[in-house]
Amino acid sequence: MPSRRLFLQRSLQLTALAALSQAFPGYAAERSKVYPFTLGVASGSPRHDSVVIWTRLLPDPLNAQALAPMVYKVLWEVAEDEGFKRIVSKGEVFALPDLAHSVHVDVTGLSPGRWYWYRFIHGDAISPVARTRTAPVMDAPLSTLKLAVASCQHWEFGEYAAHRHIAQANPDLVAFLGDYIYEWGPYDLKHPAKPRRRDIESSNLEEYRARYAQYKSDPQLQAAHHAAPWLVTWDDHEVCNDYGNERDERLDANFILRRAAAYQAFYEHMPVRLHKVTVLPSQFAHMRIYERFDWGRLARFHVLDDRQYRSPQICAKPGRGGANVVTQAECTSRNDSALTLLGAEQEKWLAQGLASSQAKWNILTQQTFMAQTNLSNVNVDGEGKFWTDGWDGYPAARQRLFDDIEKHRPSNPVVISGDVHTFYAANLKRDFWKKSSPDNPVLATEFCGTSITSNSRPQERTDQIVAQNPHIKYGRSDKRGFMLLDISANKMLTQFVALDDVSKADSGISTLKSFMVEDGKAGLVSI
Numbered sequence: 001m002p003s004r005r006l007f008l009q010r011s012l013q014l015t016a017l018a019a020l021s022q023a024f025p026g027y028a029a030e031r032s033k034v035y036p037f038t039l040g041v042a043s044g045s046p047r048h049d050s051v052v053i054w055t056r057l058l059p060d061p062l063n064a065q066a067l068a069p070m071v072y073k074v075l076w077e078v079a080e081d082e083g084f085k086r087i088v089s090k091g092e093v094f095a096l097p098d099l100a101h102s103v104h105v106d107v108t109g110l111s112p113g114r115w116y117w118y119r120f121i122h123g124d125a126i127s128p129v130a131r132t133r134t135a136p137v138m139d140a141p142l143s144t145l146k147l148a149v150a151s152c153q154h155w156e157f158g159e160y161a162a163h164r165h166i167a168q169a170n171p172d173l174v175a176f177l178g179d180y181i182y183e184w185g186p187y188d189l190k191h192p193a194k195p196r197r198r199d200i201e202s203s204n205l206e207e208y209r210a211r212y213a214q215y216k217s218d219p220q221l222q223a224a225h226h227a228a229p230w231l232v233t234w235d236d237h238e239v240c241n242d243y244g245n246e247r248d249e250r251l252d253a254n255f256i257l258r259r260a261a262a263y264q265a266f267y268e269h270m271p272v273r274l275h276k277v278t279v280l281p282s283q284f285a286h287m288r289i290y291e292r293f294d295w296g297r298l299a300r301f302h303v304l305d306d307r308q309y310r311s312p313q314i315c316a317k318p319g320r321g322g323a324n325v326v327t328q329a330e331c332t333s334r335n336d337s338a339l340t341l342l343g344a345e346q347e348k349w350l351a352q353g354l355a356s357s358q359a360k361w362n363i364l365t366q367q368t369f370m371a372q373t374n375l376s377n378v379n380v381d382g383e384g385k386f387w388t389d390g391w392d393g394y395p396a397a398r399q400r401l402f403d404d405i406e407k408h409r410p411s412n413p414v415v416i417s418g419d420v421h422t423f424y425a426a427n428l429k430r431d432f433w434k435k436s437s438p439d440n441p442v443l444a445t446e447f448c449g450t451s452i453t454s455n456s457r458p459q460e461r462t463d464q465i466v467a468q469n470p471h472i473k474y475g476r477s478d479k480r481g482f483m484l485l486d487i488s489a490n491k492m493l494t495q496f497v498a499l500d501d502v503s504k505a506d507s508g509i510s511t512l513k514s515f516m517v518e519d520g521k522a523g524l525v526s527i
Helices: 004-023 161-168 205-216 219-227 255-269 344-356 395-408 459-468
Strands: 041-044 051-056 072-079 087-095 102-107 115-122 130-133 145-150 173-176 230-232 291-295 299-303 325-327 361-365 385-387 413-417 423-429 442-448 472-476 481-487 491-499 509-518 521-526
Touching: 041 115, 041 130, 041 219, 041 230, 051 072, 051 115, 051 130, 051 255, 072 102, 087 102, 102 255, 130 219, 145 161, 161 219, 161 481, 161 491, 161 509, 205 219, 205 255, 299 344, 344 395, 395 442, 423 491, 423 509, 423 521, 459 472, 472 491, 472 509, 472 521
Parallel strands: 145 173, 173 230, 299 361, 361 413, 413 442, 442 521
Antiparallel strands: 041 051, 051 102, 072 087, 072 115, 115 130, 145 481, 291 299, 325 385, 423 442, 423 472, 481 491, 491 509, 509 521
């Protein structure tokens, strides 16, 4: 006998299907043999009048070839209410095999600053109902924004309890700062005893698709997508560890083909817009992800890409690409002014965005920790030790960014970061070796979130790093979790939220530390 829950689900589905005859006259729903919405739905890239909604048809998350290579029609609806009594936009779209039967709809003509509900229909199968919202218009009164920030969610290193808590926090917006998947690890959930060898890597489109499907099958991750729209960018593991531009750690001559496959899989699984609509695989190798989003006059998000356009990391290990830990004496070229992390075009674009911003808060939404992080126990200019994959590998590029902040004086610049699997709070200034002063003021504040699951260094080592770098005011690497930012016209309140136990799907949470940034006053205030 079917359970009461299944009976209620089927009753709700039949009710919804009955309404389709009114929403889509002439629509005849064929009975679905399998449920195709196993990866849930998502929304993102919100503007004041539009938002992207996404899904992918895939009956079995562990079988990326579960659907026949055909074109499938998918219906979509956006409503003002969860019961879909007041539908404001609807249509049909085709799920193409060339894009893994993923669906992206840029829903336009929406009202600013309000919540909506959306769903997809294929045959008689109805997707989960999810919530999204639009941004306020520029002349709207300044209100508030609750922002959740997350990154780095290696599947094999823990449960996604953090995403359940993100959903329960009821954010207006989620910013995900990279490493949504990791390119390495066993794919098969049915054989968890497979060894966790680093050499089990995704290298082609089918394998990247399989990794995304595995990750997105998680119900707690789906819940966070269903709760609010997302802003997303990528870091290295969406492709491979420590890649820079067109060079990977192995110096593979064909790496650009792997990057194209990885970027295409990213697009197929994320609620983002393409700047150039195409299904040609070669063009995905140069897919633009950096973008600017205004939340009325309250906040401008400068979403950056510090992987695709960067100069390859300097002073790599012999015969290798990727990052290294070096001293200034070992790697004098680290200060080369020609090195760029964002690329010349994106640097110019960012400067223009900072100069033109009318927002109260300017949030640089990016991957890697920006504050100088001297790893040596010698705290003397010229004698430090630095990891070259992040901004410390590109100090001249960082100074150019700081020059732009000083020149254009955007209101309340704040940097949010991920990548290093550590909670950090830091003050950013031109000369990190010197104390803050009128000649060396704090230019911006940085909040770096720990990972959703990915592991990190021992806390003892992080304590040493904080002690060696006085501008870093806080560091915790022994906890997994996320950040919650409550933003108003007068202040930004940031909470570092940590899981009790990342190995438990039902883990509780606690707030480790809270900081405040006041309007017009750069720098952290501990609360």
